[in-house]
Amino acid sequence: MVRLSYMKGLGAIRAVVPIVLFSTGTIFFAMTECAAATVHDNKLAAATASSTTVVTAAAHSAASAQTTADTQTGNIPQSVSSTCMACHGMTGISPQGAMFPDLAGQWAPYLVKQLDNFRSHTRADPMAKAIMWGMAASLTPAQVQHVADYYSKQVPAKGKMINPKLAAAGKKIFEGGISTTHVPACMACHGPTGLGDPPLFPRLAGQRQAYVVLQLNYFKKGLRTNDPHAIMRYVASRLSEAQITELASYVRSLPGDSNE
Numbered sequence: 001m002v003r004l005s006y007m008k009g010l011g012a013i014r015a016v017v018p019i020v021l022f023s024t025g026t027i028f029f030a031m032t033e034c035a036a037a038t039v040h041d042n043k044l045a046a047a048t049a050s051s052t053t054v055v056t057a058a059a060h061s062a063a064s065a066q067t068t069a070d071t072q073t074g075n076i077p078q079s080v081s082s083t084c085m086a087c088h089g090m091t092g093i094s095p096q097g098a099m100f101p102d103l104a105g106q107w108a109p110y111l112v113k114q115l116d117n118f119r120s121h122t123r124a125d126p127m128a129k130a131i132m133w134g135m136a137a138s139l140t141p142a143q144v145q146h147v148a149d150y151y152s153k154q155v156p157a158k159g160k161m162i163n164p165k166l167a168a169a170g171k172k173i174f175e176g177g178i179s180t181t182h183v184p185a186c187m188a189c190h191g192p193t194g195l196g197d198p199p200l201f202p203r204l205a206g207q208r209q210a211y212v213v214l215q216l217n218y219f220k221k222g223l224r225t226n227d228p229h230a231i232m233r234y235v236a237s238r239l240s241e242a243q244i245t246e247l248a249s250y251v252r253s254l255p256g257d258s259n260e
């Protein structure tokens with residue numbers, strides 16, 4: 001069954017490739033976005049610095065105290081209760097919000113891939129480098145699997161409608177793409193209601209708006225490069241800042257049904 005959806009995943013990726021070949025005209029479009037992106041970068045950097053310093057300091061000392069045995073406290077992996085919970089919460093709902101992603105209900109194979117990518121420095125965007133490289137470094141492969149299984153089984157975030165107007169605009173792109181700029185419908189890979197499709201395609205439903213904005217910008221600027229076949233770099237490079245906000249607002253509004 002896993003194998004079947006993997007094949008389906010590759011099929012979806014292949015479907016996008018011809019669009020890439022026919023869209024060299026959009027390179028100019030991508031380049032004109034650079035100036036706006038620089039301004040946005042500064043805003044991101046300022047927001048990131050102020051909200052992460054305190055938690056990062058606390059969690060770094062907890063991370064160094066992590067044991068390799070990862071003995072369980074009840075059902076909860078020890079690395080979660082000693083470290084990860086500071087930013088992702090004990091049940092995968094981040095107490096910080098903002099650019100700290102919720103992990104509850106995310107597919108285990110996707111979580112394993114991300115943790116492996118942090119450990120091998122394949123996911124090398126600024127927040128990954130600043131925080132998650134250190135957090136993931138001391139995890140053993142068994143702990144990675146254990147933590148991923150644990151967070152994937154937690155009840156996902158309910159989703160939150162913050163701005164119905166923005167979310168409605170985002171829904172249009174999510175479901176129908178944008179033909180003029182060759183943006184494929186997000187739902188082709190992330191599912192009609194953002195529940196994702198393991199092992200490749202992550203759940204987006206209910207995810208934090210600021211985190212989604214951050215990741216789409218990282219893909220757009222080529223700062224996050226761990227997406228298979230550069231799929232998300234292709235998609236995000238064709239989105240404007242306004243469209244990214246609309247999509248993130250819609251994603252946040254989606255109710256995240258349990259994947260169990």
Ligand code: HEC
Pocket residue numbers: 055056059079080083084085086087088099100101103111114115125127128129131132135136139147202214
């Ligand atoms: C100090 C805060 C902090 C701590 C502690 C922390 N994380 Fe993270 N985590 C983050 C941030 C910030 C990101 C987003 C990174 C980025 O933008 O690339 C993240 C991203 C992730 C992701 C990727 C999520 C996605 O949707 O792609 C996973 C998986 C993850 N963390 C797991 C863990 C685990 C497991 C632990 C404990 C061993 C942990 N984190 C500890 C802050 C933290």
Ligand code: HEC
Pocket residue numbers: 012013016101113173174183184185186187188189190200201202204212215216226227228231232235247
């Ligand atoms: C052809 C398939 C495909 C399409 C279409 C697609 N995505 Fe993705 N997306 C992926 C894959 C694969 C990943 C996982 C990348 C990785 O392994 O790190 C991903 C990751 C993401 C992430 C990061 C999730 C996280 O937790 O860090 C976001 C956000 C995202 N996609 C949003 C979108 C949006 C919005 C659209 C539509 C504009 C879209 N995607 C269209 C395949 C796709």
